[in-house]
Amino acid sequence: MxxxxxxxxxxxxxxxxxxxxxxxxTVPSKDLKPGGVFVTYVQDSNCEGCNELARRDLIQAVDGKEVKTTADMKAANITDGQPHELTVWDAGDSVVKTVKITATPNESMPPIKDAPPFWYVGAEELDQAPxxxxxxxxxxxxxxxxxxxxxxxxxxxxxxxxxxxxxxxxxxxxxxxxxxxxxxxxxxxxxxxxxxxxxxxxxxxxxxxxxxxxxxxxxxxxxxxxxxxxxxxxxxxxxxxxxxxxxxxxxxxxxxxxxxxxxxxxxxxxxxxxxxxxxxxxxxxxxxxxxxxxxxxxxxxxxxxxxxxxxxxxxxxxxxxx
Structure with missing residues (x-):
């Protein structure tokens, strides 16, 4: 129709x-090819270790479990105040690295409740646009x-x-x-x-x-x-x-x-x-x-x-x- x-x-x-x-x-498909979850913006608030992340990095696993979508990342519950280990494709250096974080919800973003310390989206989800x-x-x-x-x-x-x-x-x-x-x-x-x-x-x-x-x-x-x-x-x-x-x-x-x-x-x-x-x-x-x-x-x-x-x-x- x-x-x-x-x-x-x-x-x-x-x-x-x-x-x-x-x-x-911005963000050509080649930058998303390593897969995982694309980091769009790091707020670095209420999060120890998040300063090691940057826009364009790709989080590929949380505590050893693969993440590919926004839903996968949400399910990992990284804002529970407990230590978590992220496997990350470092977009700047083109290497895989380990980042250890401890985070709680970012309370500086009202009216958004339970905001994470960084915004993200699945690489494959983002790559659908022409x-x-x-x-x-x-x-x-x-x-x-x-x-x-x-x-x-x-x-x-x-x-x-x-x-x-x-x-x-x-x-x-x-x-x-x-x-x-x-x-x-x-x-x-x-x-x-x-x-x-x-x-x-x-x-x-x-x-x-x-x-x-x-x-x-x-x-x-x-x-x-x-x-x-x-x-x-x-x-x-x-x-x-x-x-x-x-x-x-x-x-x-x-x-x-x-x-x-x-x-x-x-x-x-x-x-x-x-x-x-x-x-x-x-x-x-x-x-x-x-x-x-x-x-x-x-x-x-x-x-x-x-x-x-x-x-x-x-x-x-x-x-x-x-």
């Missing part, structure tokens, strides 16, 4: 697409600092992204191409929303100001609702359909630094998003398993519109590979 939707939408709103060639791509274009700078990170405002009221920060699977789109409206890209992605999300909900994937469609030669002030609630009304799926394509949950950047009154929280220290979404539109797919542990920026063409040629292909691939990933 989604593939047919993509083909139909590609005929309704043609645009001059941009491609995300180049850029800062290499290159879906692995931009935030790929393989735990959700950085963020603050967004829902048009229905309330705030969402980076730590709030922990606990549920998410598909998030950041679009902009500085240029006609930005607005067209946002409209197409929103329409695909409207069509896919029921399937994603059934799969336990929450949606967030957010207007975020990107760096641009034609910068424009971020939308307010009225602007965002008007954007939906003007660009929603029409009757000919099966509408009307509900909007995806919509968000925007905080205004000066709302932008309180105490609300801006994340899972990786002072690192923020905004410093690493790249060109609009951005798509992020996060697993329930807050790990970014997909980050694309801009749009990319369909190598098979089946979907002619690059924007529709990009969001369609992200939706299928969220449905099948989270």
């Amino acid at each position: 989604l593939k047919k939707l993509a083909l139909a939408l590609s005929l309704t709103l043609p645009l001059a697409a941009t491609s995300c060639d180049g850029g800062d791509f 290499e290159g274009w879906a692995r931009r700078r935030l790929f393989g990170h735990a959700a950085p600092q963020l603050l967004l405002v829902s048009v229905d009221g309330g705030f969402v920060n980076g730590r709030d992204l922990y606990g549920k699977k998410r598909l998030i789109v950041f679009f902009d409206w500085a240029t006609a191409t930005d607005r067209q890209n946002g409209a197409l992605m929103m329409q695909v999300l409207q069509k896919a929303q029921a399937d994603l909900a059934a799969a336990g994937v929450d949606l967030m469609f957010a207007q975020v100001k990107h760096v641009s030669e034609r910068e424009r002030q971020p939308m307010n609630d009225t602007d965002l609702r008007a954007f939906f009304n003007d660009n929603q799926v029409g009757q000919a394509e099966g509408g009307p359909l509900p909007p995806p949950p919509m968000y925007r950047m905080p205004n000066k009154t709302e932008d309180n630094p105490t609300r801006v929280l994340g899972m990786e220290g002072a690192f923020t979404f905004y410093e690493a998003i790249g060109e609009a539109p951005n798509i992020f797919i996060l697993d329930e542990n807050g790990i970014i398993r997909w980050h694309s920026a801009g749009v990319t063409p369909d190598a098979s040629g089946e979907i002619s519109n690059d924007t529709v292909y990009t969001i369609n691939e992200a939706v299928m990933f969220a449905l099948k590979k989270l």
Whole structure:
């Protein structure tokens, strides 16, 4: 159904697409080949010995028992306050080493309960995203600092992204191409929303100001609702359909630094998003398993519109590979 939707939408709103060639791509498949559990970020709090771990290391065993997935690592219960011995592929030196740790839950990450001393994800789980274009700078990170405002009221920060699977789109409206890209992605999300909900994937469609030669002030609630009304799926394509949950950047009154929280220290979404539109797919542990920026063409040629292909691939990933 989604593939047919993509083909139909590609005929309704043609645009001059941009491609995300180049850029800062991270975590190639070769770095994950040793296997195990990929260390995304070390908090080094409430943990003796964790300072010997670093991002990109691969934990291959805990107390002699092989670990390959996030679930395996959770089952090892390394935060029980008891000594544990980790067998680790040291990404910096390309050697296997032993790290001895004693850890308790990190209490400095509210509202996340029982946070571990480092964030992690199975190497094979992380390696499912298309290499290159879906692995931009935030790929393989735990959700950085963020603050967004829902048009229905309330705030969402980076730590709030922990606990549920998410598909998030950041679009902009500085240029006609930005607005067209946002409209197409929103329409695909409207069509896919029921399937994603059934799969336990929450949606967030957010207007975020990107760096641009034609910068424009971020939308307010009225602007965002008007954007939906003007660009929603029409009757000919099966509408009307509900909007995806919509968000925007905080205004000066709302932008309180105490609300801006994340899972990786002072690192923020905004410093690493790249060109609009951005798509992020996060697993329930807050790990970014997909980050694309801009749009990319369909190598098979089946979907002619690059924007529709990009969001369609992200939706299928969220449905099948989270």
